[in-house]
Amino acid sequence: MAASISSLLSLCCASTFPKQLAAPNSTVIHSSTVSRPSTVNAYASTTDAIFKEEGYFTRRPILLGIGALATTLIPASFGYAEEVPKNYEAFVDLSDGYSYYYPSDWREFDFRGHDSAFKDRYLQLQNVRVSFIPTDKSDIHDLGPMDEVIPNLVRHQYAAPSQRATIFDMQERTVNGKNYYTFEYELTSPIFSRTAFATISIGNGRYYTLVVGANERRWKRVRNQLKVVANSFKMLDI
Template sequence: MALKAPVVSTTTRQVSTRAFSGVAPRPSSRRVVQCRAQSAEAAQLGRREVLQAASAAALLSASPAFAARAPSGFTAVEDVADNYKFLYPFGWQEVVVKGADVVYKDVVEPLEAVSVTLTATDKADITEFGELQTVCETLATNVLTAPGTDVKLLKTNLREQEGHNYYELEYVATTPRFTRHQLAVVACSRGTFYTLTVGANEKRWGKMKEKLETTMRSFQLII
């Protein structure tokens, strides 16, 4: 998660610099598609690549217990190497995006996607970055959107779950080309700052709202 140049007031710029001074880029772990896609590709891989893919898939794919709890219309992902899990809408495809740990997106609607990024931090809990509203405003305006984007923060929420704190936010990001309705959740644990973002074109928000909210709220650390 690269920290972008501030695009708002000097006050916000100072908050951003101070709040996220302990966050630094962290190399992404090697990832492959989930297990169900391995058999179709195995014939095209060498023996070494097949063994590597099988090993990585075992770490990335959903555990039976987590998958069994996935509601209808969702696919479960559990990454035991990086210690997180979440659900995403069934049918979305994994794509490779530089800087992201994993990305799934709709192949027809390009703005409908979910991503997880991991960055190194010296903080042990998200609350150490500051109060909910301040941190969420900084994230929405300075970190999760590109320079020049008009951002409107709509909602924030603190979720406490199994010993971890999560900051959740809902915001609308408007550019000259499109308007995207987005949700994000951030958390910290064991030197890692986790960010999940999911969203859709504002025109399709009414249709996708419940699915995207389920994805955001399903994100959970497993350590």
């Protein structure tokens, strides 16, 4: 995903549409560089792995700047617009073949190793991020049965050795012939817990992962809002 400044400028000048598109009649505000928050030592030691992974930087500033101007070129008939629920915005990546909704008051930020990410403007750990890796598989079913794939993924890849993983729910959905696994899980350490939804899918020669979550203390208040985000993820043909 990383590219030189000259490559980004060449890409933007060669295409009428930007890599990221906001739904028509929407406003996307791009955040500036965000610093790691000050925390007490006990909290920092518990969440250090999270902040190391998140590595806040401004994401693709040149491409985003040009993209923000180019959103006015999106035709009014762009099919995604009427589907966006109230109080959400649509993030559409035509180059990498995916889309999803995020709360309209969230702001974009850089999450290290991820292709796109948005966070609550006040609560950094309340966020959504999407990543993908190449794969030779063609469908999520190629990984195996959902009740085997998800527990293995959460317990052995999402959870750190010091964390206890709990899976609350697993669901499968099919949209336009494309299959998705969405699941709710919690990772708990002695003094910190985080709960999240994740959606995984395979298409376009890529294994996509969307994770949207919050601090466990806020989960009951925001769960339904974040479930909309998890269920909105769709692969686009590229």
